[in-house]
Amino acid sequence: MRQIKHPAIEQVELTDIMYALSDPTRLEIVARLAKAGRKMTCGEFDLNRPKSSMSHHFKILRSAGLVETLIEGTEHMNTLRVAEIEQKFPGVLQSILKSLTQA
Amino acid sequence: MRQIKHPAIEQVELTDIMYALSDPTRLEIVARLAKAGRKMTCGEFDLNRPKSSMSHHFKILRSAGLVETLIEGTEHMNTLRVAEIEQKFPGVLQSILKSLTQA
DNA sequence: TCCATTGTTCGAATATAATCGAACAATGGA
DNA sequence: TCCATTGTTCGATTATATTCGAACAATGGA
Numbered sequence: 001m002r003q004i005k006h007p008a009i010e011q012v013e014l015t016d017i018m019y020a021l022s023d024p025t026r027l028e029i030v031a032r033l034a035k036a037g038r039k040m041t042c043g044e045f046d047l048n049r050p051k052s053s054m055s056h057h058f059k060i061l062r063s064a065g066l067v068e069t070l071i072e073g074t075e076h077m078n079t080l081r082v083a084e085i086e087q088k089f090p091g092v093l094q095s096i097l098k099s100l101t102q103a
Numbered sequence: 104m105r106q107i108k109h110p111a112i113e114q115v116e117l118t119d120i121m122y123a124l125s126d127p128t129r130l131e132i133v134a135r136l137a138k139a140g141r142k143m144t145c146g147e148f149d150l151n152r153p154k155s156s157m158s159h160h161f162k163i164l165r166s167a168g169l170v171e172t173l174i175e176g177t178e179h180m181n182t183l184r185v186a187e188i189e190q191k192f193p194g195v196l197q198s199i200l201k202s203l204t205q206a
Numbered sequence: 207t208c209c210a211t212t213g214t215t216c217g218a219a220t221a222t223a224a225t226c227g228a229a230c231a232a233t234g235g236a
Numbered sequence: 237t238c239c240a241t242t243g244t245t246c247g248a249t250t251a252t253a254t255t256c257g258a259a260c261a262a263t264g265g266a
Contacts, residue, residue: 095194
């Protein structure tokens with residue numbers, strides 16, 4: 001079962017994370033992943049966009065180190081890399097997520 | 104004495120802040136402003152770039168609500184809008200700044 | 207084996223951003 | 237009044253991002 005490559009947390013730059021979260025669609029994806037607190041398939045996000053666009057955004061979220069995608073059968077299960085990011089950039093993701101849920 | 108317009112904190116979006124901080128040059132400007140803890144002129148940032156480029160980055164930082172620029176004579180004095188941003192997005196800017204100083 | 211399901215990749219169009227020289231504007235001192 | 241100082245604005249170029257249809261790939265069930 002082939003898996004997708006992800007950057008090691010050491011290579012993740014803060015600017016990558018900022019960039020990934022500067023897009024409303026991607027911010028929404030991250031918000032939903034956080035709220036759900038479980039792994040979600042790409043298709044579960046009903047953001048009214050073609051799958052090629054969604055795939056593009058997930059690719060950026062992965063390369064920014066924010067999302068981990070595990071292939072299970074035909075589905076791609078996505079989770080937030082909260083613990084690792086919290087370790088490397090304490091408070092950053094947490095405070096962003098908190099701001100999102102209150103807005 | 105003519106002054107520059109800034110967005111009210113209510114209009115500032117989180118994506119604007121993320122976008123503004125996704126550029127290394129702008130992140131550096133913000134880091135230095137925070138470290139200095141005082142108002143600084145645009146020219147004080149020796150980032151080895153032409154002034155038109157610097158002006159461009161400051162414009163984006165202002166429109167994102169991150170930086171306030173007050174004109175004093177021929178100088179433009181810049182400060183971080185830390186208190187307002189902390190009020191609207193608690194912890195976000197603080198944690199980002201902390202990550203910067205430790206990196 | 208066939209095929210529906212789930213996403214990725216490709217390619218091309220469009221949009222947005224970065225860069226920087228040159229011209230411009232405002233200020234204040236000589 | 238002249239002019240040096242400090243930044244902004246303009247315009248053009250180049251670079252990056254976004255978007256999405258179409259083709260492709262992998263999986264697993266009928």
